Amino acid sequence: MKGIFEFIEKYFFIVILLGVAISLVYPNSFKWVLSEYNGINIINLLLSIVLFTMGTTLKADDFINVIRNPKAIGVGISAQYIIMPLMAFALARAFCLDTALTAGLILVGTVPGGTASDVITFIAKGDVALSVSLTAVSTVISPLLTPIITLLLIGNQIHFNPIDMFISIVQIVIVPIMLGLILNYKFPNFCEKLKDYLPTVSSIVICLIVAGVIGANKQAILTSSTVILIVIVLQYFLSMLIGFGIGRLAGLDKKQIITVAIEIAFQNSGLSTSLAKTHFPNLSQATVPGAIYSVWQNFAGSILAYAFRKYQS
Known part of the structure; x- marks a missing residue:
């Protein structure tokens, strides 16, 4: 059983591509992901599971690491919430994206780093402790920065309530993480045993979210795939290159540079998709950029991780 979980974690990009293929051929297979159960959005519930698993892996040392590496943390967080949102906004303008795709792309740029960055950093032989701290x-x-930055960038184009978005992020992100932290604090040995399985659980859940969104927006993706794919690929590689540049300018070592670059490029696209569905219900295509970004970042990241290992040798 453990071997199966390790296989799924190692070849996550293949699993996610398989999910995408099934959702395109049989779009109704994952329709339930975007449905509700007793008034609860399934996609939000799935994302909360991912964040809960993240919480069970965090310890006080992960936050103490912020004090130990203030420069690296400062560089990573500044890039995360300044460069990524502005880049998303610039790309949306440059490619004249419609309102829905612009909203989705902006959310990809304003959400926090994704948990997959920690796995890719490990494969790339980067600074895993720094990666975990940056993600955390x-x-x-x-909850504070994502609604505020989103409002500043597209608040004049799209009406939404930043307070409601703040509450959503607290419910979807903070509460599950805190529950995971409490479980880890109370039962550390149990959580240590779970570490071999939780990354795979998170991977499967992300695959379900991506497949659900792509299946629901199959026609929209097929008709606008060229433009949005180009934008997503550009957003990913530009953020990676900028991460390298900023890291070098800040005088970080190679491991830290790689980590910052990966952290900036890997977004919590599941959260962006969830927020798009919840707060832009009349813009169905707003969920598309997050879904496509999730597929691309995991596929390209898995390949680039090995290139980064060469960079350090």
Whole structure:
């Protein structure tokens, strides 16, 4: 059983591509992901599971690491919440994206770093402790920064309530993480045993979210795939290159540079998709950029991780 979980974690990009293929051929297979159960959005519930698993892996040392590496943390968080949102906004303008795709792309740029960055950093032989700290800090402050930055960038184009978005992020992100932290604090040995399985659980859940969104927006994706794919690929690689550049300018070492670059490029696209569905219900295509970004970042990241290992040798 453990071998199966390790296989899924290692070849996550293949699993996610398989999910995408099934959702395109049989779009109704994952329709339930975007439905509700007793008034609860299934997609929000699934995302909360991912964040809960993240919480069970965090310890006080992950936050103490912020004090030990203030420069690296400062560089990573600044890039996360300044460069990524502005880049998303610039790309949306440059490619004249419609309102829905613009909203979705902006959300990809304003959400915190994704948990997959920690796995890719490990494969790339980067600074895993720094990666975990960056993901944790960017996630904890996201309830404040994500709604504010989104409002500043597209508030004049799209009406939404930033307070409601703040509450959503607290419910979807902060509460599950805190529950995971409490479980880890109370039962550390149990959580240590779960570490071999939780990354795979998170991977499967992300696959379900992506497949559900792509299946529901199959026609929209097929008709606008060229433009949005180009934008997503550009957003990913530009953020990676900028991460490298900023890291070098800040005088970080190679491991830290790689970590910052990966952290900036890997977004919590599941959260962006969830927020798009919840707060832009009349813009169905707003969920598309997050779904496509999730597929691309995991596929490209898995390949680039090995290139980063060469960079350090």
